[in-house]
Amino acid sequence: MQVHEVNLQGCVIDDPLLGQYQALVRDVVIPYQWAALNDQIPEAEPSHAIDNFRIAAGQKEGTFYGMVFQDSDVAKWLEAVAWSLVQQPDPGLEKTADEVIALIAAAQQADGYLNTWFTVKAPEQRWSNLAECHELYCAGHLIEAGVAWFGATGKRQLLEIVCKLADHIDQMFGPEPDQLQGYPGHPEIELALVRLYEVTQEQRYLQLARFFVEQRGAQPHYYDIESDRRGGSYFWPVHGPAWMIKDKAYSQAHLPLAQQNTATGHAVRFVYLLAGVAHLARLCGDEEKRQTCVRLWQNMVERQLYITGGIGAQSHGESFSTDYDLPNDTAYAESCASVGLMMFARRMIELEGESHYADVMEKALYNTVLGGMALDGKHYFYVNPLEVHPATLASNHIHDHVKPVRQRWFGCACCPPNIARLLTSLGHYIYTRRDDVVLVNLYVGNVTTLGDLRLHLHGNYPQQENIRIVIEAAPDAPRGIALRIPDWCSNATWTVNGDELSGEHIKGYVHLRRVWRAGDEISLHLPMAVRRVYGHPQLRHVAGKVAVQRGPLVYCLEQADNGPALHNLRLPPDSVFGQLAGEGALAGLVLLQAKGLKHARPSHTALYAYDTTPQTTPVSLIFIPWFAWANRGEGEMCVWVREH
Amino acid sequence: MQVHEVNLQGCVIDDPLLGQYQALVRDVVIPYQWAALNDQIPEAEPSHAIDNFRIAAGQKEGTFYGMVFQDSDVAKWLEAVAWSLVQQPDPGLEKTADEVIALIAAAQQADGYLNTWFTVKAPEQRWSNLAECHELYCAGHLIEAGVAWFGATGKRQLLEIVCKLADHIDQMFGPEPDQLQGYPGHPEIELALVRLYEVTQEQRYLQLARFFVEQRGAQPHYYDIESDRRGGSYFWPVHGPAWMIKDKAYSQAHLPLAQQNTATGHAVRFVYLLAGVAHLARLCGDEEKRQTCVRLWQNMVERQLYITGGIGAQSHGESFSTDYDLPNDTAYAESCASVGLMMFARRMIELEGESHYADVMEKALYNTVLGGMALDGKHYFYVNPLEVHPATLASNHIHDHVKPVRQRWFGCACCPPNIARLLTSLGHYIYTRRDDVVLVNLYVGNVTTLGDLRLHLHGNYPQQENIRIVIEAAPDAPRGIALRIPDWCSNATWTVNGDELSGEHIKGYVHLRRVWRAGDEISLHLPMAVRRVYGHPQLRHVAGKVAVQRGPLVYCLEQADNGPALHNLRLPPDSVFGQLAGEGALAGLVLLQAKGLKHARPSHTALYAYDTTPQTTPVSLIFIPWFAWANRGEGEMCVWVREH
Structure with missing residues (x-):
């Protein structure tokens, strides 16, 4: 099985969301980082x-x-x-x-x-x-x-x-x-x-x-x-x-890799290492290395991955903790680690051709990686918590690593350029060419030449549900185009030139194989019902809580929309979600609105009260895509919300 | 107003619970600590x-x-x-x-x-x-x-x-x-x-x-x-x-004390300092110092006190955090700090004659101070968390200070002897003599000479609700005996020689004033209904959760009784509590039993699942007094439980 890396010289991103990020990288990030590398930004830490x-x-x-x-x-x-x-x-x-x-x-x-x-x-x-x-x-x-x-x-x-x-x-x-x-x-x-x-x-x-x-x-x-x-x-x-x-x-040097069973240590080192091992496993046809990658991926994704695609639960050593230990407000979840996770995932797709690797890659991209950079391209998160209470950050040192807003630069400035190189090389992640099949992993709008195929992917993902792939050039021989059906979508539909075509379902992709003609059009509909997400029973930090997801985007509550004391808000199980168009810094994003309850004991000066009856006030909850948090000043934020 | 310190030479503790602790201090702790001070305990850290x-x-x-x-x-x-x-x-x-x-x-x-x-x-x-x-x-x-x-x-x-x-x-x-x-x-x-x-x-x-x-x-x-x-x-x-x-x-040296408004810094230093200031304020009649004490006490108790009477929310600097920041599983709540809190409280009672200071003193004594020492007298907690998940302690360094079981000795061994000196000098805390009034702050069984009065307090507090105070000697002049009505008790009743006598209610004490005769008997009934306790709306770490208290004792769930994954247990609002007699290490203690629910999503290997319906299993919850946790080996523990 032959994998051909996508030649980025033949790949143009014209995606509304990520195209904008690429433009930001080009117009703002690269010049800004050049200035930073040359110590020309007075208020930033010198480089x-x-x-x-x-x-x-x-x-x-x-x-x-x-x-x-x-x-x-x-x-x-x-x-x-x-x-x-x-x-x-x-x-x-x-x-x-x-x-x-x-x-x-x-x-x-x-x-x-x-x-x-x-x-x-x-x-x-x-x-x-x-x-x-x-x-x-x-x-x-x-x-x-x-x-x-x-x-x-x-x-x-x-x-x-x-x-x-x-x-x-x-x-x-x-x-x-x-x-x-x-x-x-x-x-x-x-x-x-x-x-x-x-x-x-x-x-x-x-x-x-x-x-x-x-x-x-x-x-x-x-x-x-x-x-x-x-x-x-x-x-x-x-x-x-x-x-x-x-x-x-x-x-990750405590044991030979073949004897390691859990994602451990410094998270960036782990994913960088495993990205290399996965690539080697494929090129050398090394079954032991393949099994190592599968086994360690599995432990990471099934036991140590934040819902946002973040890894590394603790500040100490910027490292993994242990199975099912994923605290929200002391999370580390370094931006670089999610970049590395995408690199590892990409190589696992190349190795295995399975879509669940791309599910995780997408989760990391649209949540932690995008979240690592401000919408102005000049401010960055190194650490990506799932809950922030700014008023206590400065007082309790378990939060020393957490910043409530993105920073201009860092003494250890690994993350900003890492995000920039990832966003500029998206073509490597969108498609995987395995033999004569093109796996479509990400639905980022683009025009790309993939050997003798040229595809134009249209859409406004993940804001909108419809994706069109127009074949702009094709050989006179059968080729496979394999659509990833995301794990968050249970009712995807697709047509080819308007006709329903079931295709072959292989490892999470729908493989459409035929002799393609220029002008052929694949239409994919990925209904983005708002999904409630629940943690594994062992995940004690989210017990009794729910997260909200639409498409690949994890949502959060921010103080800017919902006022302070987010911990007193509840999202009852029967609340229905409506959509709102984001404005200002959030323009172009789909916000969600749902009936919620503000659930608080009557105000009393005593810190503890006996047998009081809670007051419940109906409120309208506004959820925004988590990657866009902290673009409107400093305030509370949380991903996980009580249901009851 | 004249305060006379209780002469401990005239005070014998015959209380079932605390008498046993005093015997433990005498028979075990003092010899053990003597051996420790002389480095004769091989497995303990040298002194x-x-x-x-x-x-x-x-x-x-x-x-x-x-x-x-x-x-x-x-x-x-x-x-x-x-x-x-x-x-x-x-x-x-x-x-x-x-x-x-x-x-x-x-x-x-x-x-x-x-x-x-x-x-x-x-x-x-x-x-x-x-x-x-x-x-x-x-x-x-x-x-x-x-x-x-x-x-x-x-x-x-x-x-x-x-x-x-x-x-x-x-x-x-x-x-x-x-x-x-x-x-x-x-x-x-x-x-x-x-x-x-x-x-x-x-x-x-x-x-x-x-x-x-x-x-x-x-x-x-x-x-x-x-x-x-x-x-x-x-x-x-x-x-x-x-x-x-x-x-x-x-x-606490950032400002002159008169300008300080919040409990801050190292918790032990804070309470030791304020104990001295309160004593000075009284002896010197210094109103500014009195106000400083009242103000700082208020901030501490109304915003920075754990329900267990612990203070100091963080390991870093063994110090206070800020208002309403009281995390459960990273709490520091040093044993010494609660000893110091009792010292501060005692002096505030002497200064102010108000029972709410004694409420806090009692809370600290029966929860964190007692909890600091194992029931064998040989193991101690320096740190007193309200939630422990042993499986993750070693992996996530935000818990480096937390021990899941009591330790034999410490390199910094401030706490064990501090608990010992407190438990042996209880008479100073039980009574406060102000002019010719004896405030009864704590209902610890004892016989004590208080000037020209000799009182014998009988009972088995806080296991049982009835307290008898027999006057063994009295002068031929009126004397006040003032019973503290605890904040947790809303329906206390009392009689003198069998007759109801309302007394004068002053600052939380019922003052009974008369010419007492030897043989007079005060009977006090403090119904110990199990109380549900809720946090202030700003206390985000306990939002949606309830704690259980009976008398002054805060209760907790332990894995030993309730199995692992305590975070999946719920105590519904309508559950009724029954009592159980503790056995083994918990003999003599009142345990509580209530119908609960085990609330978990169906088992799945995925870390996150969409739109699943929870499985709810009825379970019988057993609560034990928190001070007695970790006396039956290592396991999970939590004070705060979800209600819904």
């Missing part, structure tokens, strides 16, 4: 990322500033620029990016090594602390950028830089006695090397990715070996001396 | 507290080990021993205590200074870091021990030691240019000095207490002044460099 490269290249005096992984912000920005230029050429921007690439080339060492922290601060310590110091992680992001820049522009310079870097890494790491048997504390290079292999067909890159994956968790443990070599020194004392080295589950 | 005194006294080689305030554990143990010897003489124990006192004397420096940490580790740094280093706090506990030892045994040695210490402090601190204008980071010495004044009638001690209280929060800030003198060094880097010095609200 220094470009200056770090200048200093490493010897073009500027000074010292490194920022996180040990600061380079990756530049790489992710370049990736976003690459995919954005495909959507809309911009010679000025391309020139800027070329200059950045030249700067990166200048910062690369003669042997191929490339990392500004080590080059500037401690060249003699290269590759001595993989557990903590993110060299391979940064290399991975640079490789992804190189692959993207080549794919978007056809220019080879950055690709050559990263091949030289990958060659250097391939020399340093491997099973031979004169090589290091290590692997990254923060996975990323695995998935990047596999992508580099796909572009270059260089088998060594595939082998190196396998080496990193298969070496993981081997005993004696490499983190300890390198720690001993360093005399026990460590880099991050955040949770005590050497905690990142000791807590091996934090980086 | 080294006695050895610290030996080393400071030059009787042993070695270095200090333990907290900077380790001395206070010895002081609190001595205080518990003192009050315990009053209940039951024990020549062996008294000899041991006399030896400890001799050791303390030996550790005292020629100028009166007494603190083993500084004497052993850094004598030149004495009094240089009041904000962080607890010298005045430890002095306060030693003073309290000296007052107790004198009151219990009539022996003056420890009293003389602490007077010498207080004299030294009085020389060092004060308004004169050659004195230090500082005050303790951790209050305690204020309340201790006032008690020392009461025993010695030495005005200087009262003045010094006032100085410490009135100096608090003055600008320029003393913490900064002394920090500058030290060149900016700091002691506790727990939450970042110098956080304890910078976060002045943490020790």
